[in-house]
Amino acid sequence: GAGVSQTPSNKVTEKGKYVELRCDPISGHTALYWYRQSLGQGPEFLIYFQGTGAADDSGLPNDRFFAVRPEGSVSTLKIQRTERGDSAVYLCASSLMGTGSNEQFFGPGTRLTVL
């Protein structure tokens, strides 16, 4: 089937607002990753889920960022009180397992612009 999908593809919001970004991984993939990418930079790790639990959230920049994956498939990245510095492309990836030796499949990303 389908690859990793992310919605919305673009999101423009005002400073201080709350946003949710959604990721639909490939069916059957237990590992899910969120990355953030700024212009001219590589993807920066945010959080990693193995099943329903956040196995590693060490990349979340602060407590305004939160992510869930309640049923072990779809994940939502939530950003509270957005700041202009949050503007970036948010990438989601999934892999069959989270051992690091599996290929990651990336979604097209959500471009977030905070005005």
Place this chain on the structure above:
Amino acid sequence: SQQGEEDPQALSIQEGENATMNCSYKTSINNLQWYRQNSGRGLVHLILIRSNEREKHSGRLRVTLDTSKKSSSLLITASRAADTASYFCATPAGGGSYIPTFGRGTSLIVHP
């Protein structure tokens, strides 16, 4: 924290020429992956090379890994305009973490 760093940051060549990109990393790894990204959106996996492998091929791509020098190279032979993209290496974060971490990438432009 970033593990791998690609070199050069930018590369401009003519169609038909070969393109070589390098990746250096800091700590021991069990594998290294190369990805391609078009237009700043989703990344596409190209190749994974394990620490016990020295060279791997996939079509016009050749990847080498030198664990003693903590470096890898990606060679694209007979390049095409469609190869224009950013190329990233990804290595496990280290410290017991298997999470792939990315460098800043090499921006390749292939002129027709």
